[in-house]
Amino acid sequence: MRILQIVPSISLVYGGPSQMVRSLSKALADRGVDLTVVTTDSNGDSGQPPLDVPLDRPVPQDGYQVRYFRCSPFRRYKFSPKLLGWLWQNAGEFDLAHIHALFSPLSTATATVARTRQLPYILRPLGTLDPADLRKKKRLKQVYVKLLEGANIAGAAALHFTSEREAEISERFGAETRDLVIPLGVESPEPVADVGDYLNQLQVKGDETEPLILFLSRVEPKKGLELLIPALEKIWDGGGRFRFVLAGANPQDPDYDRQIRERIARSPLAGQTTLTGFVTGKAKTALLQVADLFVLPSYYENFGIAVAEAMVAGTAVAISNGVHIWPQVEQAGGGWVSNCEIDEIATMIQTALGDRDELRRRGALARDYALEHYSWGAIAEQMIGAYEDILRYRQRQ
Structure with a gap:
């Protein structure tokens, strides 16, 4: 053939x-x-x-x-x-x-x-x-x-x-x-032994004892960053503490990429946010490995490969119902799902961050599902x- x-x-x-x-x-x-x-x-x-x-x-x-x-x-x-x-x-x-x-x-x-x-x-x-x-x-x-x-x-x-x-x-x-x-x-990545070295290279900001939220995808309008950033600000203003890594870029639309960077620079999240640009290889694996929660509040995704990559890495996911594998996430018990609304996204993330043991449990379920189905x-x-x-x-x- x-x-x-x-x-x-x-x-x-x-x-x-x-x-x-x-x-x-x-x-x-x-x-x-x-x-x-x-x-x-x-x-x-x-x-x-x-x-x-x-x-x-x-x-x-x-x-x-x-x-x-x-x-x-x-x-x-x-x-x-x-x-x-x-x-x-x-x-x-x-x-x-x-x-x-x-x-x-x-x-x-x-x-x-x-x-x-x-x-x-x-x-x-x-x-x-x-x-x-x-x-x-x-x-x-x-x-x-x-x-x-x-x-x-x-x-x-x-x-x-x-x-x-x-x-x-x-x-x-x-x-x-x-x-x-x-x-x-998705490929199941080999664990990275020297995670700290990669985080230092990426200059990840914030207190290491605080949970790390990871957005790892292309920076484009459909990904819902204009929902995610205000949702995270809402959590922060309410006393929630976390680190946020935005790993992505958009060489096809550098103007939008620049707008997002400027938006974060003006935000109360600036001191806790790391903008890494496009990451691959062991640096990407290290981020997935250390992240407590992967987020993707897209308006629409025909699949959502980045979600599957997070799942196979054992990271619990918090996604919108615009990501079309959201029923599989719910079926697996591998994360949380919300509508594309700022308040709902904030509540979802705040709920997830409220129980680190539950984050780990759902991350393990996500990995089991991804290994079997993806x-x-x-x-x-x-x-x-x-x-x-x-x-x-x-x-x-």
């Missing part, structure tokens, strides 16, 4: 979607799938240089191959005419394409090429069919669907959703679709089964 994964970029500056394609591809390759990732060399949308990678040739990585193409002419939209030309010539060499993203010029064009060349394809929307997301640039998206994306959705072999809630609320624009609900996976091995097996079902169905047509 020869599988093609198509994604606008796998640079880690783009966060979870890029990391997901890398991890899924490795897990599939480990199970014998002949897999190629095609993507661009895009590495950020605000003047960053492109990825320093060979172009238009196979690059071995973790048991699979990556083929990068120059991102041009508009780097912000991660488009590549050469990638499209390569796909047109080579579509017949693959059994199935798995395309990650909608309403992106590259994913739209590659789906159109795949359909024209009769290469079956799966579309993963990444939350773009959520009504909350569709309200952004609503009129433009309506035209885009009518002219381009509607036919791609209708022609897909399946839509890949990562939670039952995402599948339930997503718009199909009148198309009858086959839906796959397969979650994302391992990449189990998810790769589900994905292989889905690929095989699609191909068998097409053979009967």
Whole structure:
């Protein structure tokens, strides 16, 4: 089985979607799938240089191959005419394409090429069919669907959703679709022995005896920081004491990133808040390991990979019901869930911080659930089964 994964970029500056394609591809390759990732060399949308990678040739990585193409002419939209030309010539060499993203010029064009060349394809929307997301640039998206994306959705072999809630609320624009609900996976990190060294490097502020609240995600409007910061201020003004680490950045929207930093600088939380920027590797593991509570009050998340990463690290989570794995968090007993309201978020966090033993208990339950349900091995097996079902169905047509 020869599988093609198509994604606008796998640079880690783009966060979870890029990391997901890398991890899924490795897990599939480990199970014998002949897999190629095609993507661009895009590495950020605000003047960053492109990825320093060979172009238009196979690059071995973790048991699979990556083929990068120059991102041009508009780097912000991660488009590549050469990638499209390569796909047109080579579509017949693959059994199935798995395309990650909608309403992106590259994913739209590659789906159109795949359909024209009769290469079956799966579309993963990444939350773009959520009504909350569709309200952004609503009129433009309506035209885009009518002219381009509607036919791609209708022609897909399946839509890949990562939670039952995402599948339930997503718009199909009148198309009858086959839906796959397969979650994302996470790796269980190796414990970091010298946690204190990493906290010192990150210059984490505050009294070490106080609980540490961690926000570790992209800094963008949908993440609910304008709810979280006032909620934390409310707790602080009421006498609650804690440390707060905001670990994240947004190279695609540096203005918003700067607004959040300025907002915190003016806040009574400033002396207890550490802004680390984007963190990876052992520094990220150390933060998850030492955190007492992970918070993510997003307005909408089709899955919430950062929540699953916190859970597998054994950290209790406090999230909004806009994060679509909130039913699984409740089922696991791995944290707390609230509506997207400042007062409710404040009450949720204050309740969580009020009992350190309960925090540890829920963190352990979160880890047990994540290890069972979000391992990449189990998810790769589900994905292989889905690929095989699609191909068998097409053979009967």
